[in-house]
Each structure stands twice: as C-alpha cells, then as structure tokens.
C-alpha cells in the first residue's frame with residue numbers, strides 16, 4: 001500500500017479510535033462492546049471498506065426486513081449480511097477523506113447500535129462462545145476467535161501447509177497436465193478466434209488450464225511448475241494461432257486442414273499470407289495471453305501464500 005493511503009488509514013484510525021494493523025492494513029478495535037475489523041477487500045480500491053464483527057443472538061438470523069431498514073437508514077452503508085456468526089457491512093466507496101472519516105465513524109456507531117438493539121452479543125466466530133476474542137487474518141480471511149479456536153485453526157492450517165510441502169511433485173505428470181491444460185486453452189483460443197474474437201480472457205483461460213493441469217497431474221504447483229506451464233502456454237499459443245490460420249487456408253483454398261497447416265510456411269514465403277497479419281495476429285494472441293496469465297499466476301501465488309498465512313492483528 002502506498003504511503004499516502006497508509007497516512008489516510010492512520011487518520012481514519014485516529015478519527016474512529018481504532019488501530020491500524022500494519023501488516024494487513026486493517027483497522028481494528030472494540031466499539032460498543034463488539035470486536036471489529038475494517039478492511040478493504042480489494043487492495044485496488046483501498047477506500048471501499050467492509051466492516052466485520054462476530055456476534056450471535058438466540059433469535060433467528062437477521063431477516064430481510066431488518067437488513068433493509070438498516071441499510072435504508074444509513075447512507076454510508078451499501079449492504080449488510082449475516083453468515084453464521086459473521087456480520088458484514090459493506091460501505092459505499094468514498095474517496096473524499098474528510099467525508100470518509102465521518103462516514104466510517106457514523107457507520108461504526110450505527111452498526112454497533114443496530115446489532116445491540118437486535119440482541120446480538122459479541123462472540124467467537126467459530127464456536128460462538130462469548131469470551132475474550134482476538135482478531136486474526138488466518139487462512140485468507142479475517143476472523144474474531146477465542147484462544148482455543150485460534151489454536152485449533154492454526155493447527156489445521158499448518159497441517160495443511162505441511163501436507164502441501166510434503167507432497168511430492170511428479171514432474172512427468174505435471175508436464176503432461178500442463179500440456180493437456182494448455183492444449184484445452186489453445187482449443188478455446190481457436191474457437192474464439194474462429195468467431196473473430198481474441199481477448200485477454202483467452203489468455204486467462206489458457207493460463208488457468210495450464211496451471212491447474214500441472215497441479216492436478218503433478219501433485220502440486222511449484223515455481224518450476226509455473227515455468228513449465230508458461231513454456232507450454234507459449235508453444236500452445238503458437239500452435240493455436242497456426243491452427244486458426246490453417247482452418248482459414250483450408251476454407252479459402254479448398255484443401256484439407258492438414259494441407260492448410262503444412263502450406264502456411266510456403267504461403268508466408270510467397271507473401272500470399274502477409275507476414276504482418278500472420279505474426280501480428282500471433283503477437284496479439286501472445287499479448288492477450290500475457291495480460292490474462294500474469295494476474296492469474298500472481299493470483300495463484302498470493303492465494304497460496306494467503307491460505308497459509310496466520311497473522312494476529314495487533
């Protein structure tokens with residue numbers, strides 16, 4: 001997060017009496033007897049806040065009517081939902097810092113007053129016990145947990161991480177998986193290409209297919225696996241583009257697909273297919289593949305890291 005946003009977060013923390021957790025950039029603290037975490041679910045939109053608290057009541061969960069009335073009465077709130085003991089309020093996006101501070105303060109007051117009025121008590125998100133809670137970022141999400149649930153959850157996650165690390169990587173299986181996956185991606189590129197449609201989504205699909213293929217048959221996705229998957233993607237993009245052209249040539253010259261495929265270098269040499277449009281098209285496929293694949297790969301890597309992260313918010 002950049003310095004400016006951090007400074008703004010610090011101001012918001014001061015304004016609301018919450019604290020800023022430097023590692024997750026979440027604001028946290030207790031308000032009106034409830035443990036709260038305020039965070040931006042999408043780091044690209046740092047001022048679009050979600051407020052999480054963990055509470056339960058003896059009566060049924062919040063009903064539509066209660067939610068509607070709360071949202072209607074509070075201008076800064078976009079939506080409110082309850083899943084088990086998690087109560088999530090989504091705020092509207094406000095970039096004006098002075099207004100955002102006021103809006104967050106209002107939202108916190110309104111939300112805590114509302115849940116209190118509705119008979120909710122602060123409780124552990126997992127076991128529901130009304131006891132002292134800690135706030136954590138664990139397994140990729142924010143949670144309010146009692147000590148024993150935290151220990152349990154921590155155990156589960158480190159066990160899973162150990163399992164993943166111990167899992168042997170099967171290189172041959174991985175290569176086969178990446179090839180099959182990227183071939184499926186190539187088929188999709190060809191199909192979309194035949195429809196006259198080339199887009200970053202083809203690249204994203206190609207990347208997901210190749211990486212998932214590697215993980216599925218290779219046992220786990222390592223950095224080596226990612227490199228191999230990328231090589232498969234490069235090959236399959238080339239192949240996909242050539243097949244796309246071969247179909248075109250076969251149709252235009254009324255020859256078989258195989259002839260169309262083998263004729264392409266000759267047609268390029270003779271300038272019957274303009275090199276510019278053939279390689280231009282290939283470049284576009286590669287470009288879209290990069291645009292689609294890079295965020296997919298980064299997403300998988302950070303997702304893996306996040307899923308194994310155990311962090312106490314303090």
Ligand SMILES: [Zn+2]
Pocket residue numbers: 124125126127128129145146147148149150
């Ligand atoms: Zn618990």
